[in-house]
Amino acid sequence: MKIFILAEHKNGNLKKATLELLGASKGADVAAVIFGAGAKAAADELAKQGVQTVHWVKDAKFNEYHPEAYAKTAEDLIKAQKPAFVLGSASSLGKDLIPKLAARFDAPVATDCIELSLEPLKVRKPFFSGKAAAAIQFESAETIFISVRPNSLPAGSVSGTPGKVNELTPSFDFSGSPIQFVSRTQASSDRPDLTEASIIVSGGRSLKTKENFKILFDLADSIGAAVGASRAAVDEGLAGHDMQVGQTGKTVNPSLYVAFGISGAIQHLAGMRTSKVIVAINKDPNAPLFQKADYGIVGDLFVLAPLLNQEFKKLLNKA
Numbered sequence: 001m002k003i004f005i006l007a008e009h010k011n012g013n014l015k016k017a018t019l020e021l022l023g024a025s026k027g028a029d030v031a032a033v034i035f036g037a038g039a040k041a042a043a044d045e046l047a048k049q050g051v052q053t054v055h056w057v058k059d060a061k062f063n064e065y066h067p068e069a070y071a072k073t074a075e076d077l078i079k080a081q082k083p084a085f086v087l088g089s090a091s092s093l094g095k096d097l098i099p100k101l102a103a104r105f106d107a108p109v110a111t112d113c114i115e116l117s118l119e120p121l122k123v124r125k126p127f128f129s130g131k132a133a134a135a136i137q138f139e140s141a142e143t144i145f146i147s148v149r150p151n152s153l154p155a156g157s158v159s160g161t162p163g164k165v166n167e168l169t170p171s172f173d174f175s176g177s178p179i180q181f182v183s184r185t186q187a188s189s190d191r192p193d194l195t196e197a198s199i200i201v202s203g204g205r206s207l208k209t210k211e212n213f214k215i216l217f218d219l220a221d222s223i224g225a226a227v228g229a230s231r232a233a234v235d236e237g238l239a240g241h242d243m244q245v246g247q248t249g250k251t252v253n254p255s256l257y258v259a260f261g262i263s264g265a266i267q268h269l270a271g272m273r274t275s276k277v278i279v280a281i282n283k284d285p286n287a288p289l290f291q292k293a294d295y296g297i298v299g300d301l302f303v304l305a306p307l308l309n310q311e312f313k314k315l316l317n318k319a
């Protein structure tokens with residue numbers, strides 16, 4: 001079986017979400033594309049993990065996501081390989097590129113899937129802001145396009161046989177495109193990416209001030225977590241937009257989601273309800289999030305967050 005993977009890197013490191021796609025492709029004949037001058041180490045890693053042909057688009061013009069340039073390059077590679085599946089992660093890149101490519105091939109597509117096995121084919125994806133999940137069946141087609149929510153699958157390798165890296169120079173007329181890259185504003189943080197993090201601590205409006213979020217940052221740093229926020233916290237300027245979890249923010253899927261003073265509105269749940277373990281901390285015992293939580297503590301976050309931090313530090317010998 002042939003598979004084509006849209007691989008992603010961050011600062012040259014292969015993203016964990018891409019390794020999850022490799023795990024799902026175990027034993028298949030896999031090709032991948034990765035973009036950007038800084039992607040050499042990630043391209044080498046893909047080859048080491050058993051991707052037989054890694055197309056590395058080294059041209060610095062491809063450093064930033066350009067929908068037309070990326071789609072045209074991937075389209076040409078997919079036409080040449082004729083894979084049974086094209087896989088990408090449901091990252092901001094994959095959310096844009098996978099449906100775009102499927103449309104170009106007039107092919108079936110399932111996006112933001114939370115379960116995937118290719119042989120036999122089993123695909124599930126959430127609907128209605130996560131209130132329901134559906135098993136997807138496809139019409140028979142030469143190629144099927146699937147994007148997978150990060151943290152849904154175990155990371156893995158394709159095979160023990162290393163592949164090779166092919167430096168690719170696509171001819172794309174950037175100057176003739178109506179889409180021009182202008183600039184990138186990036187929040188600088190050493191913490192894990194919210195969408196890929198395996199632990200997230202998240203805060204709501206109840207934090208009251210931007211400065212108070214420090215108690216969550218301190219806790220996050222003790223346990224290697226990312227920090228998220230509700231929309232109310234973001235709207236009130238307590239947290240950055242890049243931290244918003246929910247229907248109009250980021251979709252996260254960690255092993256552990258600890259919500260401090262978040263009521264559990266449906267729009268917040270839409271972004272985090274597939275978390276494997278949910279812990280709600282709220283001083284209102286009737287807060288709706290307790291209905292969804294695996295564990296709950298009724299109490300004041302300003303007491304509990306520092307207390308938990310202290311206990312975690314002791315357990316992790318960081319005290």
Ligand SMILES: Cc1cc2nc3c(=O)[nH]c(=O)nc-3n(C[C@H](O)[C@H](O)[C@H](O)COP(=O)(O)OP(=O)(O)OC[C@H]3O[C@@H](n4cnc5c(N)ncnc54)[C@H](O)[C@@H]3O)c2cc1C
Nearest residue numbers: 204205206230231232246247248249261262263268283301
């Ligand atoms: C179209 C649309 C899209 C939306 N998209 C999103 C989205 O993407 N993400 C999102 O989060 N929301 C979204 N919302 C907003 C959503 O409906 C809620 O308003 C929001 O999630 C509430 O945030 P919150 O839980 O922080 O605040 P609140 O609902 O005000 O809850 C605060 C909670 O903190 C508790 N609390 C207060 N003080 C303490 C304390 N000291 N210790 C412990 N607990 C305490 C309270 O009991 C309460 O439960 C959207 C709304 C709409 C209409």
